[in-house]
Every structure is written in structure tokens, then in C-alpha cells.
Amino acid sequence: MRAMIIDDSRAMRSILRRIVTDLDFETAEAEHGQAALDQMRAGVVPDVCLVDWNMPVMDGYTFITEVRANPEWRDITLMMVTTESEQRQIVRALAAGAHEYVIKPFTPDAIVDKLALLGLLPEGHGVNA
Amino acid sequence: MSAAAVETPAPDDVLAVTEDVWVALLGDDDPLLPRVAPDGAAFDATGPWSAATTVSGGWQGVVTVELDDTAARSLTARMLDLPPGLDAVDGDIADAVGELVNMVGGNIKSLMPGPSVLSLPSVAAGRAAFASDVREASRLDLAWRGSPVRVSVHVPVS
Numbered sequence: 001m002r003a004m005i006i007d008d009s010r011a012m013r014s015i016l017r018r019i020v021t022d023l024d025f026e027t028a029e030a031e032h033g034q035a036a037l038d039q040m041r042a043g044v045v046p047d048v049c050l051v052d053w054n055m056p057v058m059d060g061y062t063f064i065t066e067v068r069a070n071p072e073w074r075d076i077t078l079m080m081v082t083t084e085s086e087q088r089q090i091v092r093a094l095a096a097g098a099h100e101y102v103i104k105p106f107t108p109d110a111i112v113d114k115l116a117l118l119g120l121l122p123e124g125h126g127v128n129a
Numbered sequence: 130m131s132a133a134a135v136e137t138p139a140p141d142d143v144l145a146v147t148e149d150v151w152v153a154l155l156g157d158d159d160p161l162l163p164r165v166a167p168d169g170a171a172f173d174a175t176g177p178w179s180a181a182t183t184v185s186g187g188w189q190g191v192v193t194v195e196l197d198d199t200a201a202r203s204l205t206a207r208m209l210d211l212p213p214g215l216d217a218v219d220g221d222i223a224d225a226v227g228e229l230v231n232m233v234g235g236n237i238k239s240l241m242p243g244p245s246v247l248s249l250p251s252v253a254a255g256r257a258a259f260a261s262d263v264r265e266a267s268r269l270d271l272a273w274r275g276s277p278v279r280v281s282v283h284v285p286v287s
Contacts, residue, residue, distance in 0.1 A: 008249075009228040010221065011208035015154075018210060054231070054247060083235025086243045104232050105153030 001120060002026040004046035006036045006063065007081070008055040012104075016050050016081065019108045023121060032056055033063030040067075046076060048120055050111075051098075053082035053089070061093060068097035077118050081106065135284045136188060137266040138240050144269055146236040147280050150229065151273070155207050159274050166270040166279075174198075174277050178222060180230035180252040181259040184238045186245030190266070191259045191283040192234035194226065200276035201226055223252040233280060262286050 003025040005016045013029050020027060028044050030036035032055040040046070049067070051060040058066075060080060067073050079100040080093045090101050100114045115121050151161050166173070176198030183191050196204065205217035205225040217225070227250035235247050251257045263283035271278040 009224050009231070011205065011225040011228050014209045054249060056249060083232050083238075083247065085235065085239040086245070088244050104235065105150045107153060 001048070002028065002044075002046045004028045004030065004036055004039070004044070004049045006030045006033060006049055006055070006060065007052040008032055009052075012052070016111070019111050020050075020115075022108075023112065023115065033058030033060060033066070036063060037066055040073065045073070048077040048079060048115070048118070050079050050081045053080060053084040053093070061096060064093060064096045064098050077120060079114060079118070081111070135266075135287050136241060137190075137284055138237050138282055140267050140269065142240050143237060143267055143280060143282060146240070147233055147269060147271070150232045150236065154229070154232075155204065161271045161273050161278065164270045164272040164277060166277075172277065172279050176254070177256075178226050178252070178254055179257040180226045180250050181257040182230050182234035182250045183248040183259060184234065184241070184245045185248070187243040188238065188241035188245050189285055190237075190241070191263055192230060192237050193257065193259070193279075193281045193283070194230040194233055195277075195279040195281075196226065196273075197276045200273050200278060203274060203276075204229065219254065223254075227252040237282065259283070 003020045005013045007013050008031050017027050028039055034057045051063055053060040064078055078098045080098045081102045083104045085103045102110055102114055148161055172195045174197030177195055178201040179195040181191055181193045201222050202217050205222045208225045230250045238245050238247055264286050265281055266284045267282045269280040
């Protein structure tokens with residue numbers, strides 16, 4: 001499994017990287033949505049993207065709409081990881097194609113459990129472990 | 130910044146948000162503690178770092194976080210999981226302090242009337258720049274590992 005971590009904060013990417021590498025994910029990282037799209041078009045296609053909302057250049061919502069517009073990427077799971085916690089924004093992201101939504105701050109267990117619910121973890125990890 | 134609404138978040142809510150963010154980022158080994166500072170006193174820190182984020186929309190305000198250099202470096206080292214003896218560089222400190230105010234500000238925004246938009250954070254070694262037509266509505270003076278930390282909420286001058 002490969003996770004693409006998309007967040008303009010290096011510190012937040014580091015935190016998320018530690019969580020998913022502990023779950024044996026390979027990781028790729030991007031500091032905004034456009035950089036992530038560039039990597040994906042170059043062949044770095046992840047199984048799951050952990051996407052911040054507020055980023056320069058291209059925000060997470062635009063990134064999700066771009067990914068969902070490409071049929072070749074329909075199998076990629078998209079999880080928003082953001083401080084945006086208004087119901088309106090959550091609905092918008094899910095309607096655009098996000099599968100899950102995690103609000104910062106989060107615990108590592110919250111990320112693990114969401115990945116498990118999405119069927120992205122081997123047995124022994126997550127909510128039923 | 131116009132004075133569309135001057136509602137202010139309750140100080141207890143600001144404290145709860147700040148503590149939640151702190152524990153999530155840094156664990157609960159070294160909790161934030163209350164610190165007494167005189168009303169109107171400038172942030173009394175050595176080599177301070179500060180970050181600001183602006184909320185615009187149904188509620189308008191500016192949230193700022195200030196830390197001294199020691200706290201900012203420790204926070205950054207913890208967030209980046211730097212090995213002992215490796216000091217954080219200024220760019221990393223700015224990044225970490227910016228993410229801190231992003232989380233505190235975003236969660237304060239969620240307590241207030243919406244819809245609103247959160248700006249990208251501005252961070253400075255010194256005082257972060259933000260709109261001047263605001264007044265301090267609430268202020269938390271705290272200490273982390275003996276270093277001062279201040280979280281403030283500013284609202285438009287009505």
C-alpha cells in the first residue's frame with residue numbers, strides 16, 4: 001500500500017508519515033494539491049491520499065475534484081485531514097468524492113481506525129484489533 | 130476587517146481547544162499550565178515566535194499564538210521527531226508554529242457562527258502581522274515546560 005500525504009506543513013506531513021509507515025505503508029509527500037497531481041501524472045499513484053484542505057497553490061478540495069475527474073484514478077481512496085470542521089465543508093468534500101474526513105487535531109488511533117474502516121489495513125490493525 | 134460580528138469565544142472554550150491541540154501534537158507528558166501575566170502586558174519572552182490566522186465570514190477574528198524560542202524549538206523537535214542533539218532550523222520552527230495556530234484557529238472557528246474561511250497562517254520570529262483594526266478580546270497566558278505561551282483572540286474594533 002502507498003499513501004500520499006498532502007499538506008503544506010512539513011511538521012504535519014512528518015506526523016502523518018510516522019503513523020502510516022508504522023502500518024507498513026510506503027509514502028509519498030506533496031506540499032499542495034498541484035504537486036501531488038504532478039507526482040501522480042508522473043506515475044506515483046497512491047492507494048490512499050491524506051489531504052489537507054487549506055494549502056497554497058491548490059487546496060485539498062480542488063485536488064479531490066481533479067482526482068475524481070480522472071477515471072484512471074477512481075480506485076484511489078481520498079481522506080481529508082484538516083482543521084475545516086464546519087458541517088457544510090465536510091458535506092462538500094464528501095460530495096466531491098472524499099471517502100473519509102478527519103478533523104485536526106487527531107490521535108494516531110483516529111487515522112488508523114479510519115484506514116481500517118476503509119479496508120486499507122491488514123487484519124490485526126485498527127478498530128477490530 | 131469590517132465589524133460584521135463581534136461575538137467572542139468563551140475563554141474556557143479557547144483553553145479547551147488549545148489543550149486538545151497541545152495534547153494531540155505533543156502528548157500529555159508536559160501539560161500546559163496557567164501563568165499569571167498582568168493585564169495589557171506585552172508577551173515577555175526571549176526570542177519570541179508568533180503566528181496568526183484570520184477567520185473571515187460569519188464570524189470574523191484573528192487568532193494568535195506566541196511562544197518563546199525555547200518552547201518553539203521544543204515543539205518543532207517533537208512534531209518532527211528530531212533526534213536528540215539535532216536542533217530545529219528556523220524554517221521548520223515557522224512551519225510547526227504555523228500548523229499550531231492553524232489547528233487552534235480552525236477549532237476556534239468551529240465554535241463560532243459560520244460559514245467562515247480560515248486564512249493560511251502568517252508566522253514571524255517576533256510579532257506576526259495581522260489586521261490592525263482589531264482589538265484583543267481574550268487572552269490565555271500559559272506555560273509549557275516553564276516557557277511562556279500566549280493564545281489570543283482578536284475581534285474587529287466596533
